[in-house]
Amino acid sequence: MRMHSGRLEAVEYSIREIEDFARNYAAKHGVKLRYLNIGDPVKLGMGALPSVINSAIKSLRDGNNFYAKSDGADVAREAIAQFYDRRGMSVRAQDAYITSGVTEAISMLYLSIFNRGERIALPKPYYPLYDALARLYGIKPVFYNFDEHGFPDINSVKDAVKRRAKAVVVINPNNPLGSSMPKSLLDEIKEYVLSSSATLISDEIYSEMVYDRGMSYALRNNEDDKVIVLSGISKLFRVPGWRIGWAVFGRHRSLKGVVDNFRKLMMLRLCSPTPFQHALPHILSSLTDAYLRNYMGLLKRNAKIVYRKINDSSVLSVNQIHAAYYAFIKMGWRQKSINFVKDLIKRRGIVVVPGVGFGMEGHFRIVFAGNRRIVSENIDEIVDEALKHSH
Numbered sequence: 001m002r003m004h005s006g007r008l009e010a011v012e013y014s015i016r017e018i019e020d021f022a023r024n025y026a027a028k029h030g031v032k033l034r035y036l037n038i039g040d041p042v043k044l045g046m047g048a049l050p051s052v053i054n055s056a057i058k059s060l061r062d063g064n065n066f067y068a069k070s071d072g073a074d075v076a077r078e079a080i081a082q083f084y085d086r087r088g089m090s091v092r093a094q095d096a097y098i099t100s101g102v103t104e105a106i107s108m109l110y111l112s113i114f115n116r117g118e119r120i121a122l123p124k125p126y127y128p129l130y131d132a133l134a135r136l137y138g139i140k141p142v143f144y145n146f147d148e149h150g151f152p153d154i155n156s157v158k159d160a161v162k163r164r165a166k167a168v169v170v171i172n173p174n175n176p177l178g179s180s181m182p183k184s185l186l187d188e189i190k191e192y193v194l195s196s197s198a199t200l201i202s203d204e205i206y207s208e209m210v211y212d213r214g215m216s217y218a219l220r221n222n223e224d225d226k227v228i229v230l231s232g233i234s235k236l237f238r239v240p241g242w243r244i245g246w247a248v249f250g251r252h253r254s255l256k257g258v259v260d261n262f263r264k265l266m267m268l269r270l271c272s273p274t275p276f277q278h279a280l281p282h283i284l285s286s287l288t289d290a291y292l293r294n295y296m297g298l299l300k301r302n303a304k305i306v307y308r309k310i311n312d313s314s315v316l317s318v319n320q321i322h323a324a325y326y327a328f329i330k331m332g333w334r335q336k337s338i339n340f341v342k343d344l345i346k347r348r349g350i351v352v353v354p355g356v357g358f359g360m361e362g363h364f365r366i367v368f369a370g371n372r373r374i375v376s377e378n379i380d381e382i383v384d385e386a387l388k389h390s391h
């Protein structure tokens, strides 16, 4: 009898798997690595504000080190309701559930919604976790596409819904495309999905991280919405290691059973980290215009460099970037993305993620948070390497 299970045979996770390859190669050949593969601003020199850190220290000192309620600490749920309230959306605290990051929320949602063999509509390119967990749980993805601006193609979303998807995932602002949907498009998608029997899952982990236009939120008023919003503090407040996220459920009757399942799963894992939950009221209310201007200003300047240098090269191209810190770069020659990415590691020590990990060959994703000069130099090297490969 084989000791290990076969459950993970179909599961791949290239964001982190490529890092294993890079580390092994670097250890063997003494290459110094530059990590442009993980969307962690802290690793790229952009840590949290001191007041955010202090709120967690205070919470630890105040003794918030017990198991919190499984659904989440009341103060944290209230803080989330207020966060949306300040943005003109009405959310009841008891409809917000605190999870160990959006990551845990996705996993619990999948188990709460889908039986084996049922379908989910996912964006392509996707955030790899959505595909990996679908494989793990035996859920069948049907994919919808994006146009050249990095926006979901509405007809393709409609087709996916017609193929009997039980839920449709939108990621807005988008990883890996760095795009952010205009409100009119999001509303159109929402209206279509809600007029079917499907539910809309809106991953808003990059909420507020838009450079110019405003953020388009999926939830307006959770009174009767068949919408589930996932969000958290990892990216906006630059504390991904704290593992605090949330799911807000619309109060449509069809979601009642989903919430019951979700709450059961929450009990099975006790709670998400209590000290950080208790710091949440301070963290969420500390979001100032100045902080956002600063953070987005830096990312926008970096995005401009990436956009210009990539599109000026004759061999690479990228769509307009309006949000977050990702660029999904198209290779203008025929090569497997994993092979190019491995060469980039071997010859330059630059680690990026092959497009195949997002379900799209012929691309790779970079993260461009951090110091502008370093970003610019990294892009120059990537372009240099691309030029060598394309000839």
Ligand code: PLP
Pocket (backbone or CB within 6 Å): 039, 100, 101, 102, 103, 104, 127, 171, 175, 203, 205, 231, 232, 233, 234, 240, 244, 245
């Ligand atoms: N959803 C998307 C689209 C992401 O890009 C990420 C992280 O990169 C996550 C979810 C995970 O977020 P969290 O840190 O809250 O688990």
